[in-house]
Amino acid sequence: MPRTEFIATGFYVPPRVVSNDDLARLMDTTDEWITQRTGIKERHWVEPGTTCSSLAAEATRMALQRAGLQATDLDCIVFATASPDHFFPGNGVFLQRMLGVTDIPALDVRNQCTGFVYGLSVADAWIRCGQYKRVLLVGAEIQSPGLDPTTAGRDTAVIFGDGAGVAILGPTDDAQRGVLSTHLFSDGRQAEKLWMDGPGLSHVPWISADMLANGKARIQMEGREVFKSAITKMPESVQQALALHGLTIADIKLLIAHQANLRISEMVQKQLGLRDDQVFNNIQRYGNTTAASIPIALHEALELGRLSRGDLLILTAFGSGFTWGSAAIRW
Ligand SMILES: CC(C)(COP(=O)(O)OP(=O)(O)OC[C@H]1O[C@@H](n2cnc3c(N)ncnc32)[C@H](O)[C@@H]1OP(=O)(O)O)[C@@H](O)C(=O)NCCC(=O)NCCS
Numbered sequence: 001m002p003r004t005e006f007i008a009t010g011f012y013v014p015p016r017v018v019s020n021d022d023l024a025r026l027m028d029t030t031d032e033w034i035t036q037r038t039g040i041k042e043r044h045w046v047e048p049g050t051t052c053s054s055l056a057a058e059a060t061r062m063a064l065q066r067a068g069l070q071a072t073d074l075d076c077i078v079f080a081t082a083s084p085d086h087f088f089p090g091n092g093v094f095l096q097r098m099l100g101v102t103d104i105p106a107l108d109v110r111n112q113c114t115g116f117v118y119g120l121s122v123a124d125a126w127i128r129c130g131q132y133k134r135v136l137l138v139g140a141e142i143q144s145p146g147l148d149p150t151t152a153g154r155d156t157a158v159i160f161g162d163g164a165g166v167a168i169l170g171p172t173d174d175a176q177r178g179v180l181s182t183h184l185f186s187d188g189r190q191a192e193k194l195w196m197d198g199p200g201l202s203h204v205p206w207i208s209a210d211m212l213a214n215g216k217a218r219i220q221m222e223g224r225e226v227f228k229s230a231i232t233k234m235p236e237s238v239q240q241a242l243a244l245h246g247l248t249i250a251d252i253k254l255l256i257a258h259q260a261n262l263r264i265s266e267m268v269q270k271q272l273g274l275r276d277d278q279v280f281n282n283i284q285r286y287g288n289t290t291a292a293s294i295p296i297a298l299h300e301a302l303e304l305g306r307l308s309r310g311d312l313l314i315l316t317a318f319g320s321g322f323t324w325g326s327a328a329i330r331w
Helices: 020-024 031-038 052-067 091-099 112-128 151-157 188-193 209-213 223-244 262-272 290-303
Strands: 003-012 017-019 042-044 076-080 106-109 135-141 163-172 178-186 254-257 312-319 323-330
Touching: 003 052, 003 112, 003 178, 003 290, 017 020, 020 031, 031 262, 052 091, 052 135, 052 163, 076 091, 076 112, 091 106, 091 135, 106 112, 112 135, 112 163, 112 178, 112 290, 112 312, 112 323, 135 290, 163 290, 178 223, 188 223, 223 262, 223 312, 223 323, 254 262, 254 290, 290 312
Parallel strands: 076 106, 076 135, 254 312
Antiparallel strands: 003 163, 017 042, 135 163, 178 323, 312 323
16 A cells, blocks of 8 residues: 655745734734734735635645646645635635646545644545545635734734645655654534634524624634643644654654644643754744645745655644644655
């Protein structure tokens, strides 16, 4: 059975940079508060009219070019996002249309910040069993149009950013390399601690002025609960991945954790006992880009030469659901 290797990565963020000082002009917040609590200095927000699938298309074009492939060489799309362009169909088919390919499957993954790791798990299974050979795995988000950029929404408005990261995955016969395992978890008892209640068909009517006025169509978050669970569940899932393969913390060349908040990443690093050179963070420049954060960070880490063939890469994510998980990859 082959293993799954990363053939190429790509990323794209919209050109508009929004600094903490820019936000301080819109709401009662400060650069100091945001930096101290989240580590974020700036994020990219789309201009009105830009869609999540169009960000993904830009990132895909970069990855295809790096892989030396055409869009028609892809035989499957797995699209992870928490910010779909439409209620349905999902973003996968819109991306497919933009890429000018037809007939290949497009799977939409709705696991929010953990979406890229969930998507990797599915893509890896398909590649290993031989069903598909060139899988485009996407994590893309435009959170900014859904944020409340006033003081009422400041707890979430300062955190989230827009962007897309992709990976083209395929089989390798090198038994020493590739995705070693993925580890997925969820706990629906915590669903309302980080969620967007509406629009939703559990509501009658399914969308209403009342829902919009009461912030039910925006991200609602119990920040401290999210923080506590994230710093517990991500390290646990990393340890589970290592244990399965008889590996230790010392074997990790690079850990890329979902860029939720720099303080969360620092706590995860501390709990696992990782040195600074074993982790990569870029939330300072992008904010929390939900499902896009891991592939954007992976792309940048590769650009900086942080991974060489044979290195052990660990991914870990946590998000709404709650969902969380990890992946162990021999680069
Ligand atoms: C959101 C988060 C930074 C808030 O930090 P916190 O220390 O928990 O702060 P609290 O929510 O207790 O709020 C403390 C005060 O700061 C205020 N505050 C909230 N957002 C603010 C902002 N952007 N600027 C200034 N003040 C703010 C609150 O209103 C509160 O004021 P009060 O004491 O007068 O009521 C923190 O909880 C967090 O990082 N949680 C995880 C979020 C996350 O990662 N989400 C994505 C997961 S995938």
